Amino acid sequence: MQLGRKKVSRLDFSTPIITLVLFMIGMLTIYSATYAPETASWLSPVDRRQLAWFFIGLAGMGISFAIDYHMYQKIAYVAYGTAIILLVLVLIIGKTSMGAQRWLTIAGFTFQPSELTKLAVVLGLSRFFAERRTSPPYNLKELLIPFCMVGLPFILVLKQPDLGTALLIVLISLVIIFYAGITRRAIMTLVFAGIAAATCGWQFLHDYQRQRILIFLNPDIDPQGAGYHIAQSKIAVGSGGLWGKGFLKGTQNLLHFLPEQHTDFIFSVFAEQWGFLGAALLISLYLLFLLRGLVISQEAKDPYGSYLAIGITATFFWQFCINIGMVLGLMPVVGIPLPLMSYGGTSLLTSMILVGMLLNIHFRKQYF
Amino acid sequence: MSVIDLKAKQEQIAKNGKIVLLVLALAGCILLIRLWYLQIIKGEHYNQLSQNNRIRVRRVRALRGIIYDRNKNIVADNHPGFNLSIIPENIADIKAVAAELGKHLATLNEDRIIKEFNAIPSYLRYRPLKIKNNLTRDELALLEAHKIDLPGILIEVEPIRHYPYGEACAHLIGYQGFINEQELGQPSYASYYADDLVGRSGIEAQYEELLRGTDGARQVEVNAIGRELNSRIIMPTEAGNNIILTIDIDLQQYLHELMQDSPGSAVAIDPHSGDILAMVSSPSFSNNLFATRISQTDWEAISNNPLRPLQNRAIQGQYPPGSTFKPIIAAAALEDNIVTPKTRFFCGGSFQLGSSTFRCWNKYGHGEVNVSRSLKESCDVYYYQIGNQLPIDRIAHYCSLFGLGKKSGISLPQEKAGFIPTSSWKLEHFHDQWYRGETLSVAIGQGYILTTPLQMAAAYVPFANSGTYYQPRLVAEISNPQTQGKHSTDQESYRLPIAQNHFELIREALWKVVNEKHGTAYNQRITAAGLEMAGKTGTAQVVAQTLEEVEEGGEVPWQYRDHAWFVAFAPYRNPKIVISVLVEHGGHGGSTAAPIAQQAIIHYLQHSDL
Numbered sequence: 001m002q003l004g005r006k007k008v009s010r011l012d013f014s015t016p017i018i019t020l021v022l023f024m025i026g027m028l029t030i031y032s033a034t035y036a037p038e039t040a041s042w043l044s045p046v047d048r049r050q051l052a053w054f055f056i057g058l059a060g061m062g063i064s065f066a067i068d069y070h071m072y073q074k075i076a077y078v079a080y081g082t083a084i085i086l087l088v089l090v091l092i093i094g095k096t097s098m099g100a101q102r103w104l105t106i107a108g109f110t111f112q113p114s115e116l117t118k119l120a121v122v123l124g125l126s127r128f129f130a131e132r133r134t135s136p137p138y139n140l141k142e143l144l145i146p147f148c149m150v151g152l153p154f155i156l157v158l159k160q161p162d163l164g165t166a167l168l169i170v171l172i173s174l175v176i177i178f179y180a181g182i183t184r185r186a187i188m189t190l191v192f193a194g195i196a197a198a199t200c201g202w203q204f205l206h207d208y209q210r211q212r213i214l215i216f217l218n219p220d221i222d223p224q225g226a227g228y229h230i231a232q233s234k235i236a237v238g239s240g241g242l243w244g245k246g247f248l249k250g251t252q253n254l255l256h257f258l259p260e261q262h263t264d265f266i267f268s269v270f271a272e273q274w275g276f277l278g279a280a281l282l283i284s285l286y287l288l289f290l291l292r293g294l295v296i297s298q299e300a301k302d303p304y305g306s307y308l309a310i311g312i313t314a315t316f317f318w319q320f321c322i323n324i325g326m327v328l329g330l331m332p333v334v335g336i337p338l339p340l341m342s343y344g345g346t347s348l349l350t351s352m353i354l355v356g357m358l359l360n361i362h363f364r365k366q367y368f
Numbered sequence: 369m370s371v372i373d374l375k376a377k378q379e380q381i382a383k384n385g386k387i388v389l390l391v392l393a394l395a396g397c398i399l400l401i402r403l404w405y406l407q408i409i410k411g412e413h414y415n416q417l418s419q420n421n422r423i424r425v426r427r428v429r430a431l432r433g434i435i436y437d438r439n440k441n442i443v444a445d446n447h448p449g450f451n452l453s454i455i456p457e458n459i460a461d462i463k464a465v466a467a468e469l470g471k472h473l474a475t476l477n478e479d480r481i482i483k484e485f486n487a488i489p490s491y492l493r494y495r496p497l498k499i500k501n502n503l504t505r506d507e508l509a510l511l512e513a514h515k516i517d518l519p520g521i522l523i524e525v526e527p528i529r530h531y532p533y534g535e536a537c538a539h540l541i542g543y544q545g546f547i548n549e550q551e552l553g554q555p556s557y558a559s560y561y562a563d564d565l566v567g568r569s570g571i572e573a574q575y576e577e578l579l580r581g582t583d584g585a586r587q588v589e590v591n592a593i594g595r596e597l598n599s600r601i602i603m604p605t606e607a608g609n610n611i612i613l614t615i616d617i618d619l620q621q622y623l624h625e626l627m628q629d630s631p632g633s634a635v636a637i638d639p640h641s642g643d644i645l646a647m648v649s650s651p652s653f654s655n656n657l658f659a660t661r662i663s664q665t666d667w668e669a670i671s672n673n674p675l676r677p678l679q680n681r682a683i684q685g686q687y688p689p690g691s692t693f694k695p696i697i698a699a700a701a702l703e704d705n706i707v708t709p710k711t712r713f714f715c716g717g718s719f720q721l722g723s724s725t726f727r728c729w730n731k732y733g734h735g736e737v738n739v740s741r742s743l744k745e746s747c748d749v750y751y752y753q754i755g756n757q758l759p760i761d762r763i764a765h766y767c768s769l770f771g772l773g774k775k776s777g778i779s780l781p782q783e784k785a786g787f788i789p790t791s792s793w794k795l796e797h798f799h800d801q802w803y804r805g806e807t808l809s810v811a812i813g814q815g816y817i818l819t820t821p822l823q824m825a826a827a828y829v830p831f832a833n834s835g836t837y838y839q840p841r842l843v844a845e846i847s848n849p850q851t852q853g854k855h856s857t858d859q860e861s862y863r864l865p866i867a868q869n870h871f872e873l874i875r876e877a878l879w880k881v882v883n884e885k886h887g888t889a890y891n892q893r894i895t896a897a898g899l900e901m902a903g904k905t906g907t908a909q910v911v912a913q914t915l916e917e918v919e920e921g922g923e924v925p926w927q928y929r930d931h932a933w934f935v936a937f938a939p940y941r942n943p944k945i946v947i948s949v950l951v952e953h954g955g956h957g958g959s960t961a962a963p964i965a966q967q968a969i970i971h972y973l974q975h976s977d978l
Contacts, residue, residue, distance in 0.1 A: 057864075175388070178384065180381075181384065236418070237403070238407055239414040242408060271403070276407040283403070294388055303374070324399050325399070330405065
C-alpha cells in the first residue's frame, strides 16, 4: 500500500506508541517475574515465547489494520454465526479440563472459542445498530434482537462453564448498546431485571463459582486458594510503597510467594517493584489508551466505525478494570489477563488485532 | 438509511461519548485511590508483612471417621503414616533429586516422579507433591540421615486407614482408592486434591461424604531454601463422622473362618430389628492393601482371581433359592386357600403336566404329603401341585412382601435386586405368554427366579418372629465428633398380611426339618438345651441335569455342581438370629451349608451375652 503524505497525516501515532510501551513494560515485568538468579540465562523460555507471540501479534495487527473495516461489517453476521456454531461444538465435542469444556482442537491446534465470541459479538452488535433504520434512543422492544444476540452466546459460554468470559461478553455488549442509545425507561427496566437475574442466577451457579464469590467476600475461608492469592497480591502491591523496591528486587516475587505472577497477577509484580509512582503511571497509561479509543470512536466516519471502536475500547476497559480490581482486592479472583501485559499468546494476539482495528477506523475517518 | 437517522445516530454518539468519558475517569479514580490506600496509607504495614513473608500454607488432612461394630469394637480407624513429598519450587534439578532418592528407596519409580514433577503448573509449585506413601521405619531413618543432601523434600505424618479385621469384613467396610483425573474435574469432588483417597466400595464408598471430614490448614514458616522453621494451625481440621455398624465383629470373624474354604456367602440378621449381625462373602481380600498405593502384584492377584474376591456375594451374588423358597410358597398357598394345613397331595416321585414330567428329588416318592411334611422332607411334587394352581403373579406379590425381587435398600453400593418373574415381564421380554409349567419350576425355587443371600436371610425374618418384615440394616448410628450430634438410621418394617396360624404352622415344620428323623437337616440339629434351631435346606441347580445323567453318577465337574443353601433361625422358641448360608457349587444344602449355619449359631448364642 502506497501512503501519500496526506494519508500519513491521518495515521494515529499515540495509540501504537502506547501499545508498544505497555507491551515493553509487560515484557520487563514478565522477565522479572520469571527471573531466577540461580539459573541465570538471560531470557527464560517464558520470555522467549512472549516475544515470539509479539511478532505474530504485529502481523495480526498489520492485517487487521490493512483490511478496510467495512469488510468487517459485511462479514459481521457470518463471524457471529461461526462463533455460535463453535460454542455449540465445544459443548458437544470440546476438550474437558478442570471440569470445564472450553477448548476445541482443530488440526492439532487447541483454542478457546469463547475468546473469538467476544469479538464476534462486538462485530455483530455494531452492524445491527449501524443498519438499524430507526433513530436512537431505542426502547426495549427495539432492543429485543440485540439482547438475544448477547443472550445466546452468554448462555453457551456459561454452560462451559466460564462465568468470567460470559459476564465479560455481557459487560462489553451493554457498553455498545448504551452507546448506540437506549431510553431512560429501558435503562431502569434493565437495572431491575439485572438485580432479579442475579438473584435467580445464584441458584444456577456451580458450587465452586458460589464459593469464589463467598471467598471474595471473606478470603479467610480459603487460605490456600483464592484467598491466598488475594492476600499475597495485596502484600506484594502494598509493600511496594511510594517508590517501589526496584527492578528485580521484588522479594515477594523473588521468593515465589505469588502464584500466577506472570499471567493474571502481573500488575502486582510491577507495583511491588515500581511503587505507587510506577503503578499510577501505568494506570494512567492505560487510561490514556482507553481515552484514545473513545476519541477514535467519536471521530469515526460512520456509526459502524463508532460502534466498533467503542466495542473494542470496552473490551480493553473491562479486562483492565477487572484484572487490576482483582489484583488490588476490589474484585473476586477471575481468570482474566491484563491486556497487552500478561503472559499468554492468545491474549496478546487478540489485543494486538483489536488495536489494529482501532487504527483502521481512525485511518479511514473523515471529519464531520 | 435516511439522512435524519444518520444524524440522530451521530448526535447520540457524541452525547454518550461524554458519559463514557465520565465512567472512564471514575474507574481510573477508584483504582488510583485503592492503589494509594494499599501503597501509601497501608504501605508500611504490608512492607512489614512482606519482610516476614516466609509463610506457606499447607493442608492438614482431616481424620476420617472411625467405624465401629455394635459393641464399639473398632473395625476401621487411622494410623499415622509417614509420607515423602517434594516441594517443586525448591528443587532445581529434579533428575538429580530423583536419583538421590532412588538410592535410599528401593521401590521408587524415578521416571514417574520426573513425569509428575514436570506436569505441575507453575502456580502450583509451592504445593508439596507426594511421591511415596507409608515409608517404612528403615526408609524413614535413611531419609532423615541424608536430609542435608536432599533439599526440597518434606516428610509429613498423615493418617493412613487401618482395618484391624482386614479380610473378615473387607466387603462390608470396603476400601479406598486414589481419586482419578475424571473425578477431580467434577464439581462434587471440588474439595479433593490429586493425591486424595476416596471410598471405593462398601461403607467407605457409601458414606464417603460423611466419613471424610473437612481438611484444615497450617501456616508454616520456611527459610530461604524451603525448610520448615515452625508452624501453627490457622484452620483446624474437622474429623469425619463416626459410624456404628450393626454387625457383631466376633460373629463376623467366626463366620469368615467357617466360610474360608467355600466360595459363597453368609448373612446373619437379628430377627427382632433387622440389624445385620454378620455379612460374609468368600473368598475375601485384604482391604489394608488399598490403604496406601496397592502394588501391581497385589492388584493383579486380586483382580485376576477367577473366584472374583472383590465381588460381595451377599448383595451382588444372585442365585436361584432352590427349596429354601418353599416356605414362602407354602405361606402364599395357605393364605390364598389353595391348600389348608390338612390338604394332602400324593407324591409318587413325579408330577405330570400335559406331556411334561416334573420330578421330585426323591424318585421313589414321598407318598401322602401335607404342608408340614412337604417342608420337612422338601417334597417337590407337593409344590408342583401348588404351582399348578397358584398364578405366577400371586407368587410375585408374596415374594415382594418378603422382600424378594427388589433391592433391600441396605446402605451399601451396588446391591443387586435379584429377580422374580411375572407374566407381564415375560410378555414384554419374550413376546410370549407365561406357561403354567414355568410356574412349577418357580414353585420349587428354580427357573427364572434369582435371590441374593441377604434377601433370603431377610425373607426368613418373618418366619422367625412370626410375621414382621424388617428392612435389613447395617448402620446403627452416625455421630459427629465435633457437635456430638448423633442420628440413627431409618428403616422400614411392616407386618405381613398372612395369618398368624399359618406362620406358626410353617415355623413348626421348619423345626421338624432339623429336629425330626427324615428331616433334610436332621444331621445338623443342635442338641444343646434351649438352642434348638429351625431351618430349610436348598439346592440350586446350576445346569439342568436329566435324571439319567445324575444316575450315571461319576464326578460332576466343580463348576457344574449345584449351589447349596441353608437358611435357619435359632433358638426356636425365641429366635435371636436368622442366618442364610450359600456355598457355591457346594452340592446339597444339608451337607455343606447347614453345618456352617449350625456352628455359627452355636458360637453366637454361646458367646454373645444376650
